[in-house]
Amino acid sequence: xxxxxxxxxxxxxxxxxxxxxxxxxxxxxxxxxxxxxxxxxxxxxxxxxxxxxxxxxxxxxxxxxxxxxxxxxxxxxxxxxxxxxxxxxxxxxxxxxxxxxxxxxxxxxxxxxxxxxxxxxxxxxxxxxxxxxxxxxxxxxxxxxxxxxxxxxxxxxxxxxxxxxxxxxxxxxxxxxxxxxxxxxxxxxxxxxxxxxxxxxxxxxxxxxxxxxxxxxxxxxxxxxxxxxxxxxx
Numbered sequence: 001x002x003x004x005x006x007x008x009x010x011x012x013x014x015x016x017x018x019x020x021x022x023x024x025x026x027x028x029x030x031x032x033x034x035x036x037x038x039x040x041x042x043x044x045x046x047x048x049x050x051x052x053x054x055x056x057x058x059x060x061x062x063x064x065x066x067x068x069x070x071x072x073x074x075x076x077x078x079x080x081x082x083x084x085x086x087x088x089x090x091x092x093x094x095x096x097x098x099x100x101x102x103x104x105x106x107x108x109x110x111x112x113x114x115x116x117x118x119x120x121x122x123x124x125x126x127x128x129x130x131x132x133x134x135x136x137x138x139x140x141x142x143x144x145x146x147x148x149x150x151x152x153x154x155x156x157x158x159x160x161x162x163x164x165x166x167x168x169x170x171x172x173x174x175x176x177x178x179x180x181x182x183x184x185x186x187x188x189x190x191x192x193x194x195x196x197x198x199x200x201x202x203x204x205x206x207x208x209x210x211x212x213x214x215x216x217x218x219x220x221x222x223x224x225x226x227x228x229x230x231x232x233x234x
Contacts, residue, residue: 001100001153002032003146004079005139006070007109008049008062010035012139022147025156034074038062041069050112059113067108067115071123074106080125081106084141085114086134088127093167095128096148107145109138170223172212174204 005013013035017026025031039047043065050060071081080102089095099105108115108124120127130144151157165173177188191203213220 001030001102001150002034002104003150004034004036004074004076004104004106005109005142005146006036006038006067006074006106007139007142008038008111009109009137009139010037012137013109013143016143016146021156022150025150025153028155030153030155031150036070036074038066038070041066041073053113057113061113062111062115062119064116064118067119068122071106071108071119076106076123079104079106081108081123082126082128082142082145083108083110083115083120083124084130084138084145085110085127086129086132088129091128091130091145091148095126096152099126099145099149100152105149107142109142111136111138167219170212170219170226171208172216172219174207174211 007013013033016022017031017033017035022031026033038049042049049063049066051063053059053061071077080099082099082105084107108119128145130141135141152162162168177192181188181193189203191200194200209220209223212223
């Protein structure tokens with residue numbers, strides 16, 4: 001899968017693709033990426049890429065001309081283009097799985113008050129929000145989307161790990177423990193030391209249910225309704 005990211009600040013993006021699991025995915029050829037600096041497409045000597053919004057208001061807006069030129073340079077109109085923005089659709093496992101259906105994604109990293117709406121109208125296929133909050137860095141939001149996506153590619157991490165993660169079946173993940181058995185007077189739950197795999201599986205499932213009920217009652221209610229519906233069908 002190839003990611004093309006348009007940004008005013010390429011440094012954090014370059015560092016991310018050169019680190020940890022992502023770096024190995026790039027080395028294996030599972031992931032390819034391109035980082036495009038929007039400033040390279042500004043027409044003036046000062047490489048200006050932002051201006052005050054029409055109608056007044058605080059902050060600055062990324063200008064349409066340099067951003068459009070950058071998008072045209074990567075043929076964004078023939079590729080699926082994503083704009084991370086607080087006003088977009090919530091990022092979810094379902095959305096990630098849909099985006100994984102594309103061989104290449106173009107991501108626009110916004111800054112300041114955002115980007116000119118005409119760029120969204122002309123180029124953007126998906127506006128995506130990573131949560132109900134605002135960041136100053138569109139690069140961080142774009143990398144959150146990239147990270148959530150590339151983990152689903154075959155060969156990046158094991159299929160078993162994906163299947164046991166939070167949200168895969170509507171529940172949060174169970175707690176994890178490793179050595180030592182006792183840490184600051186807190187012991188590993190004895191069931192995990194029993195070697196009884198079926199009982200461990202049942203314990204983990206119960207932990208998932210309890211944590212989801214406590215932390216995310218919205219998910220818990222949806223899971224309960226879905227489970228009751230499945231039982232009714234049987």
